Amino acid sequence: MIKRRQFLQYLSAFGTNLFFQISSAWAKSSDKDFFEGSDYIGKTRGGDFQKFYVNFWKTMRRIDGNSWQLEIGGLVKNPTRFSLAEVRSLPLKSQISRLKCVECWSAKAEWAGFHISDIESIVQPDKSSTGVLFHCGDNYQEYLERTSLSHPRTLLAYAMDGNSLSDGHGFPLRVIAPFKYGYKNPKAILKMEYVDGTVSGTWSKIGPYSTDGTILPGYDHPLDRGKVKRRIAGGEIFD
Amino acid sequence: MKFRLTPITLFFLLVFPSHSSSQDNQVLVPEGVSTMEPSFKFKNTVHTFYMDRYEVSYGEFSVVFPKHPSPPGxxxxxxxxVSWSEASTYCxxxxxxxxxxLEWEKAARGEKGWIYPWGNKVLKKRAHPFYSGLIKRRVGYFKRDVSPYGIYGMASSVWEWTSTEINGKKVARGGLWNFHLDYEFSKTFERNVYNPESRFPFLGFRCAQSP
Structure with missing residues (x-):
């Protein structure tokens, strides 16, 4: 039974989200980033994001890097919290890779961050764990199997094109797994939970999105190439 | 029992090409000239060979590679x-x-050089459910996707390794093209290339044999 207070909270959250969704949809018709200058961030194609679209499950309040901590728990021997400074002190790894959205567009950037092995040596996942469920600032959840996370091309990124990740691109931390569709690259990560079985992420629960998310042979409309349609062979797009 | 090329079977193959397949899992593709355009600018002459009627299944593969992960059911x-070397080892x-x-393309489009294994028209039936991943069916499930020689799944199902190499990569043929969660059938001349060690959920294979 939902109490009156809870009902009002849900109603308020729903109303706020609806307001931002409608407003951002309106803003798309202009070239502005609707969220610029506000405390919130959400799905947008405006402003600088015309070159690299961003999607969010829900409009969310921007994360304060000073108070943010990455919580790692679940099936690990040493549950740990990392501050942003601690995350940034891990061995640096960078790569240029393309993010391919299941909506068909793609965009390329240079990403910098660390490989998951550098935190796993600290938290020590149980052998029984098969993957990680990511909990994100916009209430989005996504699961990635450990084999994909330990792939040499997978990165936990905190920088993009030489700068700290923008809020839109997932500040303070996001996954870059360039051989998976964008919905398998969660942004604004708050918590990593090691689990012992495949978990359907947010989109896989409600839409026609596979839990695997490997990029299939098909078509691409790269934003950096004028959205000109091209064929792709599946897996990571290297050009 | 293996299908053998004898004068009698050759006669039936020439007279009744659409019924040229045996009841066995291997199908004989007779020697002949066929167009390869637009994938190649030449007419293709391949010698007689046998090809699996269906792609190799998890069940078959597990006999040789028992540790290969197989989804339930x-x-x-x-x-x-499956990597290229595993596919090759299995065969x-x-x-x-x-x-x-060249053999794969000949087997898919026949001597008339059809655009799709079944002819030149796109099927009205959808190639695949609206979904971001592959929904696999048993091999040979889609009865309309059959080549002139009775070989199944060459325009749908999964992509297939071939032995052909280009600049250190291996050519794959067939399979589905995903477009914004929608799918289309491969044309018989379309191809992709992959690093031989690649493993993808959309990439399988079938075997062939010289007589």
Whole structure:
């Protein structure tokens, strides 16, 4: 039974989200980033994001890097919290890779961050764990199997094109797994939970999105190439 | 029992090409000239060869590679996440080999050089459910996707390794093209290239054999 207070909270959250969704949809018709200058961030194609679209499950309040901590728990021997400074002190790894959205567009950037092995040596996942469920600032959840996370091309990124990740691109931390569709690259990560079985992420629960998310042979409309349609062979797009 | 090329079978193959397949899992593709355009600017002459009627299934593959991960209930589905060398090893264990891409194309489009294995028209039936991943069915499930020689799944199902190499990569043929969660059938001349060590959920294989 939902109490009156809870009902009002849900109603308020729903109303706020609806307001931002409608407003951002309106803003798309202009070239502005609707969220610029506000405390919130959400799905947008405006402003600088015309070159690299961003999607969010829900409009969310921007994360304060000073108070943010990455919580790692679940099936690990040493549950740990990392501050942003601690995350940034891990061995640096960078790569240029393309993010391919299941909506068909793609965009390329240079990403910098660390490989998951550098935190796993600290938290020590149980052998029984098969993957990680990511909990994100916009209430989005996504699961990635450990084999994909330990792939040499997978990165936990905190920088993009030489700068700290923008809020839109997932500040303070996001996954870059360039051989998976964008919905398998969660942004604004708050918590990593090691689990012992495949978990359907947010989109896989409600839409026609596979839990695997490997990029299939098909078509691409790269934003950096004028959205000109091209064929792709599946897996990571290297050009 | 293996299908043997004898004067009588050759006669039936020439007179009744659409009924040229045996009841066995291997199909004879007779020697002949066929167009390869637009993938190649020449007419293709391949010698007679046999080709698997269906893609190799998880069940079949597990006999040779028992540790290969197999999803529950997928014994009859086309095997995937297989490297080129594993596919090649599997075929060799059957005294077979991977087909060349010229053989694959000949087997898919026949001597008339059809755009799709079944002819030149796009099927009205959807190639695949609206979904971001592959939904696999048992091999040979889609009865309309059959080549002039009676070979199944060459325009749908999964992509297939061939033995042909280009600049250190291996050519794959067939399979589905995903477009914004929608799908289309491969045309018989379309191809992709992959690093031979690649493993993908959309990439499987079938074997061939010289007589």
């Amino acid at each position: 997928a014994k009859l589905h086309p095997v995937s996440d 060799r264990s059957k005294n077979m080999r991977l087909p060349t891409e």
